[in-house]
Amino acid sequence: MPLDLEWVSKVRVNTQAVLKRAQQIQGRNKNKKQWQAAWLLRAVTCIDLTTLAGDDTPGNVHRLCMKATQPVRYDLLKSVTTAAVCVYPSRVADAVKSLKAANSSLPVASVATGFPAGQTSLKTRLEEVRMAVEDGAMEIDIVINRTLALTGQWEAMYEEVCQFREACGEAHMKSILAIGDLVAMMAGSDFIKTSTGKESVNATYPVAIVMVRAIRDYFLKTGHKVGFKPAGGIRTAKESLVWLTLMKEELGDEWLSPRLFRLGASSLLADIERQIYHHVTGRYAAYHQMPMA
Numbered sequence: 001m002p003l004d005l006e007w008v009s010k011v012r013v014n015t016q017a018v019l020k021r022a023q024q025i026q027g028r029n030k031n032k033k034q035w036q037a038a039w040l041l042r043a044v045t046c047i048d049l050t051t052l053a054g055d056d057t058p059g060n061v062h063r064l065c066m067k068a069t070q071p072v073r074y075d076l077l078k079s080v081t082t083a084a085v086c087v088y089p090s091r092v093a094d095a096v097k098s099l100k101a102a103n104s105s106l107p108v109a110s111v112a113t114g115f116p117a118g119q120t121s122l123k124t125r126l127e128e129v130r131m132a133v134e135d136g137a138m139e140i141d142i143v144i145n146r147t148l149a150l151t152g153q154w155e156a157m158y159e160e161v162c163q164f165r166e167a168c169g170e171a172h173m174k175s176i177l178a179i180g181d182l183v184a185m186m187a188g189s190d191f192i193k194t195s196t197g198k199e200s201v202n203a204t205y206p207v208a209i210v211m212v213r214a215i216r217d218y219f220l221k222t223g224h225k226v227g228f229k230p231a232g233g234i235r236t237a238k239e240s241l242v243w244l245t246l247m248k249e250e251l252g253d254e255w256l257s258p259r260l261f262r263l264g265a266s267s268l269l270a271d272i273e274r275q276i277y278h279h280v281t282g283r284y285a286a287y288h289q290m291p292m293a
């Protein structure tokens with residue numbers, strides 16, 4: 001849609017109310033036994049299983065892909081996968097190859113646009129998006145230009161995001177960072193994502209509440225449903241339940257599927273798998289019994 005700065009300028013956040021709501025949501029979802037297991041399985045299906053490390057290799061990306069296709073031990077659970085795998089652009093081809101060899105249609109997501117800082121030229125950032133798409137990425141997690149956002153240059157940020165949208169082609173575009181949500185949605189983002197996972201503060205519930213309410217406002221005004229992806233520092237099964245509760249309560253059941261909700265996480269799955277192991281066997285497994293692949 002065209003940029004509507006009047007709408008952006010009218011946005012107000014009641015910080016105290018948001019903090020209170022965040023507390024409230026963390027106290028919800030006391031489901032136990034099979035209900036808790038069901039919620040955890042839902043969380044698994046929404047994970048973008050991620051590796052974004054300087055020492056990523058075809059080998060560890062391959063293991064990640066195998067884990068994504070069989071996230072919970074085969075003897076405990078069959079036919080569930082994560083939503084996607086998420087890697088650096090340089091590793092997209094490796095992930096596509098591994099998944100193809102495993103006969104899997106799981107999408108490969110790639111961070112791009114100079115992730116995590118976004119401090120490279122626009123030309124370079126656009127080229128990076130195109131290359132990742134060319135290598136087979138079906139989802140692109142872009143970093144918005146924080147310099148433009150922090151200095152209030154919304155038109156320029158909107159133009160950049162529109163160009164990323166175009167460079168993504170058919171690939172879904174997820175835009176990283178709470179700041180500038182509305183502008184990113186106006187410019188065609190399919191998802192908005194809290195953080196890169198590389199900042200000292202990443203996905204927090206109060207910020208998420210502001211973001212999902214921006215998604216709701218955007219939906220009410222345009223009829224267009226934008227997805228939400230919290231990412232960074234999400235490590236425990238319990239946290240995944242809070243995130244699902246937040247989505248259910250703020251946006252409703254429709255936002256509880258991978259089409260509109262993802263958890264960006266590199267090390268959450270192990271804890272969920274442990275909880276599911278406990279649910280099935282009555283015992284807790286050691287972490288080494290839940291291998292990466």
Ligand SMILES: O=C[C@H](O)COP(=O)(O)O
Binds near residue numbers: 198265
């Ligand atoms: O986009 C995903 C994040 O980088 C993952 O962050 P994490 O490694 O803290 O789970």
